[in-house]
Amino acid sequence: MREFIDSLKQIRLAIFDLDGVVYRGNKLIQNVDKIINELKNLSIKVVYNSNNSTISRQAYVERLKSFKISSERTDFYTSASIASAEITKLKKNANIYVIGENGLREELELAGHRVQTNPSIEDIDFVIVGLDRDFTYEKLSIAQKCILEGRAQFYATNADSTLPVARGFKPGAGSMVNALITCTGQNPIRVFGKPEPFGIELILQDTQIPPEQACIFGDRLNTDILAGNRVGIMSIAVLTGVVTREMIEEVKNKESKFDNNLIPDLVLENLGEIYKSN
Numbered sequence: 001m002r003e004f005i006d007s008l009k010q011i012r013l014a015i016f017d018l019d020g021v022v023y024r025g026n027k028l029i030q031n032v033d034k035i036i037n038e039l040k041n042l043s044i045k046v047v048y049n050s051n052n053s054t055i056s057r058q059a060y061v062e063r064l065k066s067f068k069i070s071s072e073r074t075d076f077y078t079s080a081s082i083a084s085a086e087i088t089k090l091k092k093n094a095n096i097y098v099i100g101e102n103g104l105r106e107e108l109e110l111a112g113h114r115v116q117t118n119p120s121i122e123d124i125d126f127v128i129v130g131l132d133r134d135f136t137y138e139k140l141s142i143a144q145k146c147i148l149e150g151r152a153q154f155y156a157t158n159a160d161s162t163l164p165v166a167r168g169f170k171p172g173a174g175s176m177v178n179a180l181i182t183c184t185g186q187n188p189i190r191v192f193g194k195p196e197p198f199g200i201e202l203i204l205q206d207t208q209i210p211p212e213q214a215c216i217f218g219d220r221l222n223t224d225i226l227a228g229n230r231v232g233i234m235s236i237a238v239l240t241g242v243v244t245r246e247m248i249e250e251v252k253n254k255e256s257k258f259d260n261n262l263i264p265d266l267v268l269e270n271l272g273e274i275y276k277s278n
């Protein structure tokens with residue numbers, strides 16, 4: 001068995017971002033399948049934390065299976081499943097209006113909530129907004145009514161401004177969230193995805209592993225690394241996705257105006273660097 005670099009010796013929980021860390025688009029990043037299996041063999045708990053609310057956890061199990069990585073639904077914490085878990089703490093069997101896709105609807109229904117597509121406005125307890133690639137003016141005006149004329153509370157899965165695709169970027173969930181902010185004059189009560197701490201806090205609570213023994217591997221400073229640092233787990237930037245060494249140098253620059261929580265504790269060219277080279 002290969003030996004870990006010293007800074008990782010205490011780790012018992014590894015939280016992986018998915019896109020840019022495990023795979024890029026529909027391609028597995030080289031050797032990640034083997035590394036994840038080795039971590040599991042070392043009794044390190046492996047879970048996945050993604051801001052993507054459009055696919056359900058079950059669909060993620062299938063996706064990783066296609067990369068020869070075995071997992072269970074409960075290994076995934078998506079902004080949709082985190083939203084569902086947190087909303088359930090507020091109210092069971094709630095009536096919810098969703099701007100979002102199947103992943104979000106499925107997670108809410110799985111927890112016993114009723115997702116209404118054509119609601120009577122007064123019935124709606126929560127409006128939850130995530131990425132919706134069939135976003136319409138009609139959906140926006142129903143959500144606006146539920147909040148302003150009804151008694152619905154406004155929540156969001158995540159606020160990512162952009163969505164990385166094979167070539168460049170498309171609008172992210174934040175574009176829909178901001179549309180609703182504009183027409184209601186209200187901000188979401190909570191945004192569940194990274195860089196907010198709720199997902200990682202839920203993972204630590206579910207696994208009962210203390211923050212000093214946990215780490216997050218991510219490829220974005222303003223979501224993965226910021227969330228990890230806010231909760232006080234080890235934050236590890238992997239250069240297989242969005243973030244580059246130049247971007248990290250920029251946030252480290254003492255003269256820069258960036259939040260110190262954007263600075264990762266550790267930077268790896270690729271996941272293979274978790275091992276000592278000899």
Ligand SMILES: [Mg+2]
Nearest residue numbers: 017019020219
């Ligand atoms: Mg990523």
